[in-house]
Amino acid sequence: MGSLKCIENGSDVSDLEKDVRNSWKWHWLEEECESGRKFSSWCKKFNEPGKCVRIICSKTINYGSSGKKALKLHAENGDHTSRVRGSVMSSKIVSSSGSDGSYNKSLQDKCAEVKSVVGLFLSEHCLPFSLASDLLSFAQRLSKDTVALNSVTLSATSATYNTTHGVAHYVKQSLSDKLKDVFFSMNIDEATTSAGNKILNILVQYYEEDEKRCVVDLLQSRQVNIANSSNLLDAVDDVLSERGLKWDQVVSVLMDNCSALRGVKTGLEAKMRAKNQHLLDISRDTVHMVNNAAKKFFVGLDKDIFSVTELASDLYYDI
Numbered sequence: 001m002g003s004l005k006c007i008e009n010g011s012d013v014s015d016l017e018k019d020v021r022n023s024w025k026w027h028w029l030e031e032e033c034e035s036g037r038k039f040s041s042w043c044k045k046f047n048e049p050g051k052c053v054r055i056i057c058s059k060t061i062n063y064g065s066s067g068k069k070a071l072k073l074h075a076e077n078g079d080h081t082s083r084v085r086g087s088v089m090s091s092k093i094v095s096s097s098g099s100d101g102s103y104n105k106s107l108q109d110k111c112a113e114v115k116s117v118v119g120l121f122l123s124e125h126c127l128p129f130s131l132a133s134d135l136l137s138f139a140q141r142l143s144k145d146t147v148a149l150n151s152v153t154l155s156a157t158s159a160t161y162n163t164t165h166g167v168a169h170y171v172k173q174s175l176s177d178k179l180k181d182v183f184f185s186m187n188i189d190e191a192t193t194s195a196g197n198k199i200l201n202i203l204v205q206y207y208e209e210d211e212k213r214c215v216v217d218l219l220q221s222r223q224v225n226i227a228n229s230s231n232l233l234d235a236v237d238d239v240l241s242e243r244g245l246k247w248d249q250v251v252s253v254l255m256d257n258c259s260a261l262r263g264v265k266t267g268l269e270a271k272m273r274a275k276n277q278h279l280l281d282i283s284r285d286t287v288h289m290v291n292n293a294a295k296k297f298f299v300g301l302d303k304d305i306f307s308v309t310e311l312a313s314d315l316y317y318d319i
Contacts, residue, residue: 006044006053013045020050022067029067031074043071152183175204175217176243183204186219187254188268191226200224200235218245229268237275247276 001018007013010026016116017023031041045052050064054074063070114286118136122129142149184206191199200222208215222235240247253272273279 005047009040016047016049018049020064021065022062024052025068028068028071031071037058039071039075099123129281172220172243175219176245178208179204179206179243179249183249184253185254186217186236186250188232189256190224197223198225198227200227200232202236202239229271233271233275236272247272248278250276250279252280 005078009029013024024045027044029038029043031039038134043052043055044055050062052061052063052071053059054061059069059072061074066073112138117128118132118139122132122135127135184204187203187205189201191201193199202221203216203221204219205214205216207213220239222239224231224235250272253269
């Protein structure tokens with residue numbers, strides 16, 4: 001399928017819609033929403049049979065089976081009405097200086113306008129308001145090169161590709177370069193995805209010379225569905241080799257207390273010490289240690305009377 005393009009109002013779409021049960025009718029766009037706005041203010045027909053697009057957020061609407069009713073149902077949707085309302089308010093705020101934009105607004109008015117637009121953007125896209133400061137800083141950074149900002153276009157596909165093959169590669173290589181000549185600690189833990197795959201996450205902690213502080217970064221995540229000590233060691237070994245790092249640079253390792261990781265003879269800890277006999281410490285996860293201690297403490301006690309949560313609360317407030 002070629003690129004999607006909006007079709008000019010009134011154009012002949014009979015060939016495009018010949019196999020659609022409820023083919024497109026241009027007079028649908030003259031219908032009005034509950035807000036009094038015509039469908040034409042937010043809906044466009046593009047070159048795909050049985051579908052139109054909501055231009056506010058580029059969401060596709062399938063009208064092939066129910067015709068104009070699909071547009072009406074979409075117009076009554078709460079998400080749609082909130083987006084339309086936000087779009088109208090944004091337009092009013094931006095154009096409040098007059099249709100020709102000739103009114104010379106004060107700096108205070110301009111700042112108020114920016115704050116309002118940022119707040120509306122967060123609301124329209126269901127983002128937390130805690131991102132307001134970061135979003136504003138991001139906009140200020142982009143505005144330093146207005147020529148590039150006004151010329152650039154970015155689709156969802158391009159953003160995915162740039163992040164995966166551009167930014168991710170740079171971040172990965174940059175971290176590898178920082179770690180090549182320094183000692184670092186590792187934090188290793190497993191997680192399970194919604195698809196049931198087991199992922200081994202490897203964090204590194206090292207001293208950042210430029211920032212003059214210890215930094216924690218994600219070194220890499222690796223899928224290891226059969227999570228025995230041999231496979232886990234191979235995964236860690238492969239990650240270090242790929243990054244050009246050596247076991248001699250590893251100062252210590254933090255892991256939880258499962259047998260695959262902490263087994264005395266065949267666990268990952270024993271096999272790591274064979275790789276590097278000078279590890280200063282292979283620490284245990286303090287959260288797991290506290291959890292295990294609590295379980296031991298409450299063995300034999302009536303769980304309906306004694307609660308770990310209540311005990312922890314009492315210890316925190318009373319001691």
